[in-house]
Amino acid sequence: MDYKLPGSGERDAFHWGNLKYLSDKDVIKFVIKDEVDLAVAKETMEQMQEMKPQWGPQFWFGSVWGSDTAELVESINRMNLPVRLNLQTHKYVWAPNARRR
Numbered sequence: 537m538d539y540k541l542p543g544s545g546e547r548d549a550f551h552w553g554n555l556k557y558l559s560d561k562d563v564i565k566f567v568i569k570d571e572v573d574l575a576v577a578k579e580t581m582e583q584m585q586e587m588k589p590q591w592g593p594q595f596w597f598g599s600v601w602g603s604d605t606a607e608l609v610e611s612i613n614r615m616n617l618p619v620r621l622n623l624q625t626h627k628y629v630w631a632p633n634a635r636r637r
Contacts, residue, residue: 537562541576543569543600555588557561564593565622569600574611581619 537554540546544567558564564584564631566577574597580593597619599608612619 538565538567539577539580541566541568541573543555543573555584558593560593562593565594565596565598566609566625567598567600567622567624569603578615578617581617595619598624601627 537558538550540549564581566573566580568574568577577597584593593597595618597608597612597617599605604628606622609621612621
């Protein structure tokens with residue numbers, strides 16, 4: 537499930553009620569544009585863990601295409617965040633602006 541951060545321009549698109557349908561096999565993905573997005577993602581992840589402590593969700597953090605992924609990795613390590621790094625693989629396979637038919 538994607539959580540839309542402020543940098544996406546779609547922040548209000550997330551429906552918190554959908555959390556009840558997720559299990560420990562599911563993932564919440566955050567695509568991070570900047571420090572504001574990183575702070576919101578961290579805070580949101582902590583809120584989700586408090587809401588459903590038995591759940592143990594997986595959280596994936598990725599950087600917006602074209603931004604510095606190494607900087608995101610350094611921030612994840614510095615903050616000791618329990619997340620996985622998510623790369624937008626489809627943008628490595630196809631041109632970032634291409635649409636598959």
